[in-house]
Amino acid sequence: MKNIKLILGVFLLSSLVTLAQKSQNNKKTYAEISVKEGGKWEGRKYIGGTFKNVQKLKLAPEHTDHSFDIRYEGPGWESNKIGYRLYLDWRNAIDIFGKKTDAIVLPQVGQDGFDSYHEMSDWGSDILKAGKGIGIGSIDRYLNNERLHFYEVDSTLAKVENKSKSSAVKINYYGWKTAGEKIDFTSQLTIASDQRHTQHTIKASKAISGICTGIVKQKNTEVFKKVSQNKRWAYLATYGKQSLVPDQLGMAIFYEVSTIESEVNAEFDHLLVFKPSNQTVSFYFLGVWEQEKDGIKNKEAFIKYLDEKLIELNKKGKI
Template identity: 30%
Template sequence: MDRKLLLLSVFSFSCSLVSCVSTQQVVLTNRSSVALQDKAIAIKRDQLKSPSATGAFPVLLTQSGDTVAAQTDDLDGDQKWDELFFVTDLPAAGQQTLTLSWVPTKPAYPVKTSVRFGKRTSKDTPVQPKTSDTLYANQLPKSPGYGYQPYQTDGPSWENDKVGFRHYFDGRNAKDLFGKRVAYMSPETVGISATGAVEDNYHVMADWGRDIMAVGNSAGIGGLALLINNNFHRLGVTVNDSINNVESTSFQILTEGPVRSVMHLKYHAWRPDGTNRRYTVEENPAIWPGMYAYQNTARISGLQGDELLLIGMNNLDPTDPVKEINVDDKWVVLLTHDRETYNKEWLLGLALILPKSTYQGFVEAPVSGRLAQGYFAKMKVQDNQPVTYYAVGGWELSNEAFKEAASFQNYVLDLARQLGAEVQVQVK
């Protein structure tokens, strides 16, 4: 049967189960002069004529009858989805009209994002997949009574079809980078031995790629810290510590789907070393297809007014000084292109795309210490107000163009313009 006729048959059948009066038109208008690829679009549920029938799923079709991969996400945890999310291409100053219908069976789409998180409850028990966890201050790998790493890949990892990242949930709270050589998702067994034990098996090359970035005592790419009276304060501790300066750290996968994965991290009662202060920090790393980057939204409460939020980019290879580039009126880019990889084996471009409205310049961390060998963007923040930014990693084996500094810079600047482009969404 012809593919379009098959789709028509499916939708005709769905009309017997789901009210066809709920069919709508979604008109997307690119208001910028930039052609957009894999542009993220989120539509709130209350904009849609959601049918009363339970178990109905929205499907988007282009004017030529092609299906647009999409997912419904429950981001507030109330067991009801909040928004419809998808990515699409739009011509410069152009428009696209999609037809939204409802079907009784959840559609299956190619998987282009993923989150992996696993934990073992003792040194002798196998790793089990989890969607959430809480780490307390006395539960570090070197805390008395522990003496082992409980987390697969030291904490959650997330990826899309271009690149992967991981967060050191074991108290260090730095963000590392997985270089990918394929578009498919890396195996769920990365970081686990054949017997289910935690194993560092991702620093060797596999078909999908490997962990490539050297982090040291930096905050990694997009990690958080705080500047108080010109003093650097690490969020958490180092690998050699046995007690955390964060009372408890919680992690939860908010959504994991074919076109978007989102996590939530919350640091309760962070007491920066040498201070009597106490903060709560939250962040929401998110990733969708098509970009060598992830989005993060961070907020901090308990501020006294003399702090600057620091967003990090490691600098273990000082060959290429950081570049600061303004992109239109919306973004500031911090960028390096050198060998920020194990044994300086490969070229790796790193960048932060930061909101210009709160950017206060950058600072270089000391070459040694508890927070070291990194550049940090200084961000003006208000108590419990979000700051959204993007962290980029371009490995030469992921994309041959990234061997050249100019090509990586052009990619980052184009990505910043695409992220800043406004798309008007009309639901009719």
């Protein structure tokens, strides 16, 4: 009898593990943040150690760009269509991982070298050069013809959440100081199954001018703009041979017209400057890469896709 119970127990455990593996394999979204443990700080560089995924992270005071303590420099999130990452430092830019597969890939990105993801692999690669720009859909502050970065922040807390049909990254910036003004700021980035777009929900503790988002300027691109039939929603988009490959990449931001104070053709970016507010504001951003599995491969298909999303926003107020 004991042997039968043992066999049944082993079988049950094996079945549960198999079901868990199948569930993970069937997931279409994922978010993570991976930090090094077991090493040490030498100045502003983290030496040694191995990566471990965590659910939340308080940014080390030593951390800056290229500190080597966070795998691919910040949190990442993906759907079965595309992936994104946020530089969790003064740059605060969002980058794009182009995917040639519909499988979850982020757990393997950057494991074999700090910036190995810049080289094309079976799953894809980093395809956007943010450079001195804002990347796609991230947050900054624009005053007096200058983008003010996240140089001075008292503390930064990042969390990730994975649900059955969506994944999210939430960042809390406490004491973000720019131009003599200090605020707390929250940023939540959510991606859903079978979608390319990320919903970006932001909130400032104080209504200040200049909070902005945008799309980094690249060569060989066209800019497209359109407003929905009900005049509530609009998009700003770019398309062209602007990926790092280089090949065709489209980027777009969908926003509520009433939340925007101005559009700015800045030196490095196409910017959307929000009206001062301490209320929650949501917008959407997305990338479309020609090498994506069953992807959009030309300008005409890209515009058609954007227009369909705009019609959806016009009807439902969300996508």
